[in-house]
Amino acid sequence: MPAQGQPQLQPQPLVTIHRSGQRVTIAAACPAAQALGLGPGMALTQARALVPGIEVEDADPQGDAALLERLALFAARRWTPRAAVAGADGLWLDLSGVAHLFGGEQAMAARIVHFCARLGLFARIAIAGTAGAAHALARHGPGSGGGSGGEILICAPGGEAQALARLPIAALRVADEVVSAARRLGIETIGELIAMPRGPLGRRFGAPLLTRLDQALGRAAEAVEPIVPEAPPSAAARFAEPIASAEAIAAALGSLIVALVATLEKKGLAARRLMLRCARVDGEEQRIAIGTARATRDGAHLLALLGPRIETIEPGFGIDAMKLVAERCEPLGPVTIESALAGEAPAPDLAPLIDRLAGRLGAHRLFRMSAVESDVPERSLCIVPPLGEAGSEQPLQWPKQWPRPVRLLAHPEPVDKVVALLPDGAPRRFTWRGDTHVVRQADGPERIYGEWWRSRNEAQAVRDYFQVEDECGARFWIFRRGDGVDRRTGDLSWYVHGVFG
Template structure:
């Protein structure tokens, strides 16, 4: 069953200004001013401006009088639209093959089958919200069975993420205001004049009198919200994307026929890629059905690829998931992410030099939803900063560790607090209590002092850690540290933690 995510960007206009000029203080109120002739009013305001009493629609002179330090910038709807399109194109490469602009301040995408790759719907929405906030964008995200329900819930919710369970659309939207039905302002105003306040009241009203007065638009929006009428999402496209497609006079549905035409599309796509010297990293197969619904399959590769046989196999391994329904009328293959691909010369067969290429195996696991990556060293003394995840097929990194002390085979993601008996300031623990179990220390080595990286955070100017390698009475070896130098509390809390486990 289709699931739709709506991403609401309530402060897109002001966020665009802050992203263009990061030097603007976070607490500096910003308002966008629109004009028509001599009339000037607030068309958008950020959170800081709204806390001072500035509201959208307020006269510009009144807003300026209300708060003297208000930064007022001329509204630029064209720039806002272009910014939204760029953000939507980025979302297309990250989350789903079916992503579209939900003008003027949102994005909508079909995430059917994509949530399990990110730990479920709740985790997926939290991840989306965090990544958008990381790009300095204010965001609220909702997922529901229909575009209309997700759109309304994202704009009505007070929290950042909202998950509407499957089949719960009616209960979720009943109390929402009718303005969230995506109707014209005139229709909304007339409905309010008649006494309608929320969607629930409108949905139980006989349809014929409403259609007679307001036309078919009102009934269409209600049917779309409750899933009685399909509302397909037309994916965003740009001239830079390489796309090939095939339409059918007679709908197709047999698995063999689908595979045959997918193979032909792959050949066409590779030809287009070769003309531009590109290889594909992420490819979407869009299936358009006769009932005006779409289904999508995404395949990715660890390195730029243009091998017809391999790309065909990646898709044919997954075409069994296609549900043709009453028939398929169009297939499209889109190279969502492409990169330069240089031609390589094969080694001579006279030289016996076999090199095992594991990239195809990485591609297989990646397209099954597994997260395949490598760990590479980073030049940092702080243990949790000394490693990074990189692409499984990326080139080797020349950086290496310069530590003379041994390092554990497994580093705990978050150091765990332990109770320790130790003689301060430089002696190793005599015993520790970790996860409810007390352990007597038989051997210990240390301390290894690691200083904070003051160039990363000012709070680390004087911070230190003293690390010890200890072995308990069962033979288990742990990597523990004391926060601080054991004398000056400014260097750390003097609490003890377990940070790693040796083999």
């Protein structure tokens, strides 16, 4: 049973809609909406009559298609070279010859389900000997074994007819008119179609139904056009004689950058990450890589970033080939210069400076802080890239009556041997990092409640913060877990969360 006073969150039914003239129908429905009897193809007026409180959003078929294409490209690079987009809501993956690399079909399917769950997607995976059977089972068949993030159904080799027998005719990807005509004749499942003579079926419903049935059962081939990942832009050079000096490598690098920039301009792209591969005569390969804070195809800037890395290359007995690859690219088009028409000077471009500093100090050492909407102090700030967008356009506003410390610890550090009067008394003595501090002055408490919508454990959580100053003048931001009365709000342990001054 939930704890008393703990809020219970119920998922709000959500559907997406598309409009065709004056008709508005459901394009997709969330699991909560499907549990209430809503589904694709249903009129929105009928859905609202059944469930008055549903949430409605416009469908984005172009965005869905773009997402499926990105997923297909990822699958072609990571899982199987034969991947294709299947309709408006799925992917084809040919597992022939690759499933054993991932521990078998079941393990590979579970891995894909876990990957989709991390993206916030619920996956239904069906593995069968034919593309038509897999398509039908994934959308109309029962699933199991995938965990909370998805469902998995594996059809035994040669068992397509038995697996499809109980599925509806619509699973064969035939027109709605064919499905309606079959229902008028009392034909509901694929098994009933399989048992009927082919001649009357062809005359009654046409050749497309027989073709789809044969493709699902493996009697006819089905062409699947896989998506082919495009090779990243690159420039290569081979040398008649091996080179080994830094000057020769720099000269060859300059030529490669000029060629790569020309290729990027033709494609309307700009580089975010470059990889230089140097093949030595002994078969070893030397690599150096750089990244940029913003997509660019400025050859001089890229050369300035790669130039200092040349000294890290060990040419050995010589380098006979070099290749410069733009591993990560982004579209780059004309950019409006702000305030140019008003006669004001444009804002300085910090990207070149950030790239140079990242090359010397390391990219992980460059960041900026962004405000996050949260009352819990350690969640109210986050790290973003130097040129990344902040999480909030408004500056962080702390309570004026309760100033925050100059230094906020990454994680609250526990203190012990605390002497304090419950429930609202400030600590009079505590030990932190092995030193004992005697408190001379204190202010508080400032009460901060847990974020119950994040975790059930925070539904009743309470923190009481105090600003304390010890006998040496050091000032600390210290808090107690719990309100000092109800043990359900916290275990009454103490922590230092920041330091003033």
